[in-house]
Amino acid sequence: MLMTVDPTASEPLFSQLAASVRQSIVRGTTRAGDRLPAARDVAESLDVNIHTVLRAYQELRDEGLVDMRRGRGAVVTDLARGYSGLSDAVGTLVAEARRLGVGSSTLTALIRQEYRS
Amino acid sequence: MTALSRLGIRTLIVVLVLPLAMVATGVILLLSWLPELPETVAVHWGPNGADGFAPAWTVPTMLTAVGGGIAVLFTAVVAGAATRRGERNIRLLATVTLAVVTLLTVVLTWSTGMQRGIEFGDAVPGVIGPLLGGLVAAALAAVVAALILPRTIAVERESAPAAAPAELPATARTAWMRTASASPGSVVVAIGALLLVTVAVVAAISVATPVVWPVAVVPALLVILLLFTLRMRVRVDERGVQVRGLLGVPRITVPLDRITSAAVVDVSPLADFGGWGFRYAPGRSGVVLRAGEALEVRRDDDSALIVTVDDAASAASVLAALVERARARR
Numbered sequence: 502m503l504m505t506v507d508p509t510a511s512e513p514l515f516s517q518l519a520a521s522v523r524q525s526i527v528r529g530t531t532r533a534g535d536r537l538p539a540a541r542d543v544a545e546s547l548d549v550n551i552h553t554v555l556r557a558y559q560e561l562r563d564e565g566l567v568d569m570r571r572g573r574g575a576v577v578t579d580l581a582r583g584y585s586g587l588s589d590a591v592g593t594l595v596a597e598a599r600r601l602g603v604g605s606s607t608l609t610a611l612i613r614q615e616y617r618s
Numbered sequence: 619m620t621a622l623s624r625l626g627i628r629t630l631i632v633v634l635v636l637p638l639a640m641v642a643t644g645v646i647l648l649l650s651w652l653p654e655l656p657e658t659v660a661v662h663w664g665p666n667g668a669d670g671f672a673p674a675w676t677v678p679t680m681l682t683a684v685g686g687g688i689a690v691l692f693t694a695v696v697a698g699a700a701t702r703r704g705e706r707n708i709r710l711l712a713t714v715t716l717a718v719v720t721l722l723t724v725v726l727t728w729s730t731g732m733q734r735g736i737e738f739g740d741a742v743p744g745v746i747g748p749l750l751g752g753l754v755a756a757a758l759a760a761v762v763a764a765l766i767l768p769r770t771i772a773v774e775r776e777s778a779p780a781a782a783p784a785e786l787p788a789t790a791r792t793a794w795m796r797t798a799s800a801s802p803g804s805v806v807v808a809i810g811a812l813l814l815v816t817v818a819v820v821a822a823i824s825v826a827t828p829v830v831w832p833v834a835v836v837p838a839l840l841v842i843l844l845l846f847t848l849r850m851r852v853r854v855d856e857r858g859v860q861v862r863g864l865l866g867v868p869r870i871t872v873p874l875d876r877i878t879s880a881a882v883v884d885v886s887p888l889a890d891f892g893g894w895g896f897r898y899a900p901g902r903s904g905v906v907l908r909a910g911e912a913l914e915v916r917r918d919d920d921s922a923l924i925v926t927v928d929d930a931a932s933a934a935s936v937l938a939a940l941v942e943r944a945r946a947r948r
Contacts, residue, residue, distance in 0.1 A: 507790040530929045538795040546793035546855035
């Protein structure tokens with residue numbers, strides 16, 4: 502699982518971490534039943550506070566994407582199965598945008614707009 | 619056949635021709651002795667002399683099956699290694715094949731041959747002579763193999779291309795983590811073997827007099843070894859690469875400033891490393907839990923650490939990016 506945080510970005514660290522996990526699930530490299538890395542290891546590797554990592558995991562739990570169990574850590578739930586479809590859809594979307602010569606900033610702007618409506 | 623032809627005639631002689639010739643000689647001798655042998659010969663010896671018997675014809679049959687089987691199997695393994703990157707293991711594998719087949723042939727042929735002319739039920743001579751003879755012959759065979767084998771076995775070394783660095787924002791902190799696991803099949807085999815050993819040990823403890831409690835150490839050690847090696851945590855971050863067991867040990871660390879590049883390679887445990895687990899070969903070490911894709915971490919002293927882990931492509935590209943960034947900062 503690829504975890505990235507950018508301390509200079511405006512987005513809070515914990516939501517950047519949660520986004521990393523989501524991305525990994527959408528890309529299909531992390532699947533239902535996989536265990537997320539131990540919060541302590543992530544905190545150590547990325548030089549962030551362990552509570553930041555735990556908060557990210559909690560956010561994912563609130564979404565139903567992971568299950569937190571004592572002694573077992575954070576495990577990706579069956580909900581992750583539906584996410585691979587999203588990955589395919591994004592692939593199609595970007596391919597279509599490329600065909601039309603629409604750049605990534607325009608496409609992201611369109612996506613943001615769609616979210617607001 | 620292309621794999622076989624790539625091996626070269628000298629390697630083929632050591633791993634296939636000589637072992638088969640050895641087995642054939644033994645089988646011919648044994649068959650020619652059949653009329654002189656008792657119908658039932660001793661095939662197993664314990665501390666108090668012969669304690670296992672079988673019909674005489676089973677000895678040449680077994681020599682053909684086991685000796686011939688080893689030669690053919692290891693020729694296939696060596697041929698497989700030659701198509702990959704396991705050239706360092708080829709010399710060893712070929713030498714061991716010839717030595718083992720020699721040992722087997724000499725021990726079976728000698729221990730059976732010495733029973734010519736005796737009747738079933740008579741005292742059977744001890745097996746020390748054939749065993750020592752077999753070991754000496756095996757050592758000689760190893761020397762012969764070393765003389766015949768080319769010093770360096772040239773195989774087409776397909777060095778995997780170094781991974782292209784992933785795009786990381788200059789200010790981002792990035793880490794890649796994953797648990798590497800043994801394949802489900804090998805876990806089943808390992809647990810099965812463990813159960814078998816445990817049953818054998820329990821039986822030994824309950825039957826043997828005097829009580830042999832110390833053998834309980836064997837399954838205990840196996841459990842610990844399995845805990846150490848069935849799953850490993852792999853971590854790539856700004857500090858470098860770390861592989862460690864679920865209990866925190868054993869632990870292998872490669873600091874980032876000693877890493878030159880990373881690549882994705884395909885590992886065949888037997889051909890590339892001669893087995894599973896923690897493997898060492900000159901110039902490279904491996905944490906080999908299964909066959910298939912693996913992360914190769916190349917160090918500045920030209921040695922490499924190879925870890926079988928899923929999604930190795932991500933690991934390699936992240937590592938390449940981290941190495942590149944660290945270099946730019948220096």
